[in-house]
Amino acid sequence: MYISNTATQNLLDVILKMKVTDDEVLFIMLGEKDNLHLPLFISELNELNISFFGGIFPGIIYDEQKYEEGAIVTKFPVLGKPLLVKGLDSGNIDLPDMTEILKILNKKYAAMILVDGLTGNISRFLTLLYSKLANSVNYFGGGAGSLTLKQKPCIFTSAGLFQDAAVIVFLQLECQLGVRHGWERIMGPIVATETDRNTIIELNWNKAFDVYREIVERDSGKKITANNFFDIAKGYPFGMLKQYAECVVRDPITVGSNGELICVGEIPENSVLDILKGEATSLIDAAGQAAGACKTASGKKVTHSFIVDCISRVLFLENNFYRELHEIKTKFKGIDQYSVPMGMLTLGEISSYGEGFLEFFNKTIVTGILYE
């Protein structure tokens, strides 16, 4: 449920009424502009012996609304305590022991993954996780953090509040997932001839920004400057080709001093890219398709209707974003008439694409119906 009054005591009162049992974990999504005193709140929850995890996001979604303040709290039955992974920025990622979990996992269950969306090595973390668990579980989640793109602690568990961290929670719920973005190719292929993790240095052996600017200015009819880069670029992301599926979107968010483009998420060198363009209609349609992809959960005892939506879609769609939420809710209602969608606006989205590789997406919507 969404709680606008996040005074610690009020929030605790609500949580106490939820009666979180030992087999359950409390999930808290906080809007980045909320004033909750998190360290105190964490301490109080620990006092109450409640297992919990959560994140601070650019926004949170409840029903057909988005919020930058307040909190959404819910609880999940789980297979184990939340697993915290720290120090993602160092590259020496040490995944916790999952031997016991692996024994009880099956393909129906879901794993929620929250990650500091502004840390490094997210792809490496996901690759390691996928190598360990493969398709033994359905993954969904996204990047926490601030829309200001200034990195701050944003992931929390009973162990505290962390940045450069991730948390993995194995839910004792089955799920159906949908992943779509709706961005369409306007130009390509071009080759990222030189990259460094999430930075594109060269496109087609030329400075990345020069190539990108030429294409986008031609399509948009607008001059790109340092000041308006984000405003224009949010409508022209890159797409990495993925056969038999939508391409994986990479969102350029800023330009470096040497004309390099800095994106959310990694772009491997020599990747074949397209430049994409968004139209409100296609994005909203895609959101509907993502929600509709969960339809096999129809008739099940649904516990959660979940949305992980990229904050850049909000920025791009502006007021049309509510149409996207409405479209999703409509589709969810078709699956479960009592469905009240909830979720978070993220810096990057996480899901296994269909049944394949675990990916870190941008400008994408991940929908999930969780059921018993």
Next chain:
Amino acid sequence: MNRTHNFEKAIQDMSLLYELALATGQSLDLHENCDYFLKRLMGRKNLSYSAVWIRDNYLPGETDQNTATLIYAFPAYFPGTNKISTDHPLFVSIKEKEFKIIPSHEKEFRQLAEDEKGITDGTFIVFSLGEIGVVKLYAMTTGECFSDTELNQMKKVISKFAVSLKGCLSHRQLLTEIAERKKAEEALKQSEQQMADIINFLPDPTFAVNLKGEVISWNHAIETMTGIKAEEILGKGNYEYALPFFGCRRPVIIDFVLKPGEEKLYLDHYFFLQRLEDNSLIGELFLPLLGEAGTFVSAKATPLYDINGKIIGAIEAIRDVTKYKKAEQELQEAQITLEKRVQERTAELVKVNKALQDEIADRQRAETALAEEKELLSVTLHSIGDGVITTDAQGNISSINRVAEEITGWRQDEAGGKPLSHIFKLIVDEKASKTSENPLEKILKCDKDKETTDHSILMVRDNTRKIISANAAPIRDKKLNTIIGYIITFRDITEQKKIEARLALSQKLESIGQLAAGIAHEINTPMQYIGDNTRFLHDALIDILASQENFRQLLEAVEHNKVSPAFLRELKEKEKALDIDYLISEVPRAIEQTLEGIEKVSKIVLSMKNFAHPGRKEKTPADLNKAIEGTVTISRNEWKYVADLETDFDPELPPVHCILDEINQVILNIVVNAAQAIREVVEKGTLTRGVISVKTRKVGDLVQIVISDNGIGIPPTIIDRIFDPFFTTKDVGKGTGQGLTIAHDIVVNKHRGSIHVESEEGKGTVFTISLPIS
């Protein structure tokens, strides 16, 4: 429109092909190369699993052509095995094909899925990597995975990937070879270090040269012998090593090993020079430049072989045998002197007492043994080199040299890898034939406690016993400062010990010989008056019997009333002539004197027997006062003409744990020396008679025997040398110079006591012997 679309599709495919082609060969590391390419492929083609199997004969260190190994798999979650036969369906499925698509509805899918966990449906796509192996891909979709165009693209890309894998495998092979070479070099270095440590540890001066004749090793002992440090000579050739020995550059034994035949030109430089079957050479020579008065050395040189049996140099060990040479000479002299003396004295001794004849018989046996000993000594002197065994840190044998093989009876090929205790059986309980379970620890402990290990008895392969002198030390890894093994050096000193024992016996017999005349005199004196008295008693008895006859005749005359005055006068005359009163007063005295004489002789004989008879060789509690008294008795003739001997024995002296036979020898040596020192003063006329004082006392845990004299004293210039072997101030033939050396050895080494001397020239000498009570 359709044409445009096709054109764009073609461009897109080409771009993707370009991306994938560039993703191959990104690293020479096999795993990284696979990771880079296959993850890109999986990402672009939306695959769930990829694996690379390589035939084992293409992997470094593997030769099996019939098996293959999984060298890459992503996700690591899936693989259930990492080794399969090349008859496995995975390999069979693409025999003579470039690829094969196997969807889950085909039977073959199940066979392939057995190697992965949790794969029940979907599609396998298997590509050949040519002769080196296969790539196994998996997509969860059961529909058509790839179009023909895509398959053709992938076929091309994977063929490039196969080439890059060959490069990686060659690189890995190279790295393995480099690593093995480095490992071999490290092992060689370690081996060289170990060899240097072993050579350094050897007690004998030792050096080694390479084929160029350059010094490659020069141990501590040879540094001490020559005064030349290793760093001054290592790497030098041109017979540099001959300089400290000969004063000029010339071939030495080590060179004759490397240049067989050359030794013939130098035979006259050696007492003997012999080439053995194993191509080693032993020789003995005198080096006038070495030491103050030159040195007799025994040298042995042996070729050094590499692992292929090729000669790579030679090693020479040198042993200072001056001491043994002198011992040999002294033994010969001692034997001649002893023989002469014994011959002289034997005649007298035979007359005096049968007990002494027994002792002479012992001496004769000793003579025979000495003759045998001479032969054994010769063998000992001619053998050089110590037994060397090295072990790993756990005490398992790494190497055993030829000398060690000879001593233990075990060959390297039999002993290698076995625990040291298997071949190195140190007797800890002779009666029970029990051997030490951990001989290494025993030797190390002896080294640590500074105890001699000369008493160690080694039970060799044929169960015979050998006395050995052994030392052990750890071999350390100098970088890590960890113990990586142990080195045990030992020599068979059975023969040496026999020589020492014989030398001691020789000296003892010399003492007996020296004392014999005196003892004969000591016995002769009482025997003379025993004879006189016996003869007197014999005459007295005849007179008493005659007197008895007179008395019988008187009784008969009285019975027959025939006693006439004339008869009585005749009887009185007879009785007067017999002087019976004299006999009555003298016979008891004569008997008393005779008994005293007999007692005196018995005492001397018993003392002699106690002194000379080889007694128990183990330590037993003994009454030192009684022993010293006996020794004083048999030496009486040595001092009685020039000195008085005073004893002051502590009546409370506790029994001392000692080998009494040996302690007797020490006391006798010192008492005889004291008498001789006084005699010199008496002969000079500065003193008419001296005093030898022997005291015993208990001081703490020790018993002290203090023997002092007021003889000529020992000059300060030689007092430090009196315990040196073969040092003597006596005239030739009067002493072997072994007396005090043996005394020192007996007290200090065998009894862990001390012997201390104080002397003032012209005033006298005090020897203080301290022995632990237990």
